[in-house]
Amino acid sequence: MNADRGGEPWYVAAFRDDYREVYSHRDHAAARAEVAWLAERGVAGTVLDLGCGFGRHTAALRDAGCRAFGIDLSEDLLRASRDHATAALVSGRLVRGDARVLPFAAGAFDTVVVLFSSFGYFGADGDVQALSEIARVVRRGGLVVLDLMNPARIRATLVPESRTERGALVIEEQRRLEDGGRVVAKDVRLLRSGSAERSWTERVRMYELAELDVLLAEHGLARTAVSGDFDATPSSPAAPRQIVFARRN
Numbered sequence: 001m002n003a004d005r006g007g008e009p010w011y012v013a014a015f016r017d018d019y020r021e022v023y024s025h026r027d028h029a030a031a032r033a034e035v036a037w038l039a040e041r042g043v044a045g046t047v048l049d050l051g052c053g054f055g056r057h058t059a060a061l062r063d064a065g066c067r068a069f070g071i072d073l074s075e076d077l078l079r080a081s082r083d084h085a086t087a088a089l090v091s092g093r094l095v096r097g098d099a100r101v102l103p104f105a106a107g108a109f110d111t112v113v114v115l116f117s118s119f120g121y122f123g124a125d126g127d128v129q130a131l132s133e134i135a136r137v138v139r140r141g142g143l144v145v146l147d148l149m150n151p152a153r154i155r156a157t158l159v160p161e162s163r164t165e166r167g168a169l170v171i172e173e174q175r176r177l178e179d180g181g182r183v184v185a186k187d188v189r190l191l192r193s194g195s196a197e198r199s200w201t202e203r204v205r206m207y208e209l210a211e212l213d214v215l216l217a218e219h220g221l222a223r224t225a226v227s228g229d230f231d232a233t234p235s236s237p238a239a240p241r242q243i244v245f246a247r248r249n
């Protein structure tokens, strides 16, 4: 289910250097605003930014006084952390690794944050493995934040096809629901004159709150709050995001 046409999993193909062009609005300024909001809601202390990408939230967390570290699978994105003005903040704080096998001691973190839809990539067993690792590395009483797509909103607003030009890059995307509406699948083609075309199919499992509550409880975590966005938007079927806060029992 996760294999891309070239044989590598989609979550490897999707997060190369061109990811930053595709999602250019997901930048440091957005991360700073999100971190300010998260800090008011208990994100503090020694923090793991899981699936940190190029470290934009890790940098903002360090700037906000947290002892933040990031982990990501993508060599390209980790390398890109050095191109930014925040490079000094994250230098030596980012590590390459897999969310399903975290290289950290049990209870090492006060807080684990998983931001911008970085969960639901690995199939049922892999997602449980990742959640079990999150629960292992957060200390008792610690906080976990999962910033996820809102399944109801995605199902209601899915755009089947789009073509976006961003400078010399053309992004063609075709989207559909699979697995009874639980998985959002996206065929992505990146075209750039003079470069080989790149394509892959993303498949992200979307979790309903009730499903998450069960999964969290199975891993010693209890949901304490949910928000519909990085602001006062309440959780609802129409909310842009599903941001889940849970405490380790």
Ligand SMILES: C[S@@+](CC[C@H](N)C(=O)[O-])C[C@H]1O[C@@H](n2cnc3c(N)ncnc32)[C@H](O)[C@@H]1O
Pocket (backbone or CB within 6 Å): 011, 012, 015, 026, 050, 051, 052, 053, 054, 055, 056, 057, 071, 072, 073, 074, 077, 097, 098, 099, 100, 114, 115, 116, 117, 118, 121
């Ligand atoms: C949607 S991006 C979000 C990145 C970052 N949180 C942000 O907001 O900029 C998802 C991230 O998950 C990372 N990722 C994918 N599979 C992973 C894995 N098995 N272990 C760790 N990180 C992974 C990707 O490389 C990518 O950086």
